[in-house]
Amino acid sequence: MLPAANRLTRSQDFGLVVRRGRRAGRPRLVVHALVPATDPLAQPTLECSKVGFVVSKAVGNSVVRHRVSRRLRHVVRDRLDALPPGTSLVVRALAPAAAASSAELGEDFDAALRRLSR
Template sequence: MSGRSGTRITDSPDFDRAYKNGMAYRGKLFSVHAFGNELGRPRLGLSVSKKVGNAIVRNRVRRRLREVFHASLHELPGSLDFVVSARPASSDSSVEDLKAEFRNALDRFSKKR
């Protein structure tokens, strides 16, 4: 797979596996579930419900979360799937706020491993 498409989780069973069996971080802006994969590369799955806002707001949140993930790729373990579920507070957050919260999640996961 080329480009960023190889870093996205799109299949429901992959989301379910992360929710049921993965490590969880629950923050103010979003929650993150992380679960190992056998692909040798980190992947991102996003869940942004209508509680976050209208379609324009939800798409902005998705773009920002993808940006945070791709900016953090060099810090991520190579074989984890990350499922991020946005909370309504994420709609008013800056990219810097989202990055700080994602770093908190990574720190928590590194302590659990």
């Protein structure tokens, strides 16, 4: 489970990250990242990284969507310490994520973060 302090919950926060943040797409997911050090208009008061997930009906039915979101939460939780403080992420699952294992989702997430860090 992701700690409450590390969750994006407000719609405005999701919108801000998607609009202003950088994006890296992979075959199974898309990661939007907003790092306060690179964006002067980002909220500088965040001391911990925050993550939000978007898993639409295109991924599958309710059971499949919840399975994908649980796998993504587990993948991201293990990598939170590697993110710069104050980073906001939105992880959007694509339809192929339904058939992906946790290891495949982790590889895609790591590749997206590497691409964003350039």
